[in-house]
Amino acid sequence: MKCPHCHNDEVPAEAKFCPFCGHKIEDSKPNPGPTPRLIVTTSLAGAAIRPFYWFFDKINLIAGVNELPLSLNPDLAKGFKFCRHPENVVSVDMQYFEPNGLLSFNSMFAGCCNMTEVNLSGLKTVESVSCYEMFKTCYNLKTLDLSPINTSRVTSFHWMFCGCGSLGKLDVSGFDTSACMSFNSMFDHCSKLENIDVSSWNTENVEVLSSMFSHCSSLRSLDLSNFRTPKCTAAVSMFNGCDWLEHIDMSGIDFSKCQTLGDMFAGCTQLKEVRLYGCNNRTVDLVAQSLATYCPSAKIIR
Secondary structure, three states: OOHHHHHHHOOOOOOOOOOOOOOOOOOHHHHHHOOOOOOEEEOOOOOOOOOOOOOOOOOOOOOOHHHHHHHHHHHHHHOOOOOOHHHHHOOOEEEOOOOOOEOOOOOOOOOOOOOOEEEOOHHHHHEEEOOOOOOOOOOOOOOOOOOEEEEOOEEOOOOOOOOOOOOOOOOOOOOOOOOOOOOOOOOOOOOOOOOOOOOOOOOOOOOOOOOOOOOOOOOOOOOOOOOOOOOOOOOOOOOOOOOOOOOOOOOOOOOOOOOOOOOOOOOOOOOOEOOOHHHHHHHHHHHHHHHHHHOOEEEOOO
């Protein structure tokens, strides 16, 4: 041990006085260790939790050490307290968060623009009814494991990943979208995504596709050939700003209830072809009108 007075480094570790200069050696301050990550670890299993606002700046817990029993924190039954500075959240670990029942994931991490990682494993026992704005403007989020999320009852994915400009990969192939009515702006400004696999999605109940892939500027192709949209009434700006998109397969899609597709293809300067096998004449006409305005050289294949 080193004496803080004479700086002799041969002082015995158990010494209370320096044997060389005689000064008292104060107890050194304990090392606080690394700053704990923001961790949501609760003992809420079985509780009827219906939080409409999810915020984490007041919850700074260490896994396995701190718990928030519902009996001592009744406010948790109403949801977490309002977060005034979501930009301060850098990581969230929800592996010990185990509520049961139906929850809304609305705006759960919205505004956490500096969050780089999140563990959603504690949500595996939860059924959500909405994913509205769940990760909106999480600009610095680079990876995301969505496998714990049960989406079978989700009716809206509106703006779910809007603004997640650092995500290079995103596996949504396992989503159950059979109850969904809106994909509005779901991937808007996910500018680094090179592939989005939605080949297994059920879209029979979808009414809104507007801006779904807007400004996904790294996409080269999209396969939407499994989309069946008999209830769709809005699809404007669906591919707006996809300036590297070359091929789209929308065979079987139905836009016949839409008034217009508006600027569906605005900014799609590299678009070469749109496949519309099996589409009705109304759908083909609407697509052709939008292509004529923004991508006159793109071909319709039917």
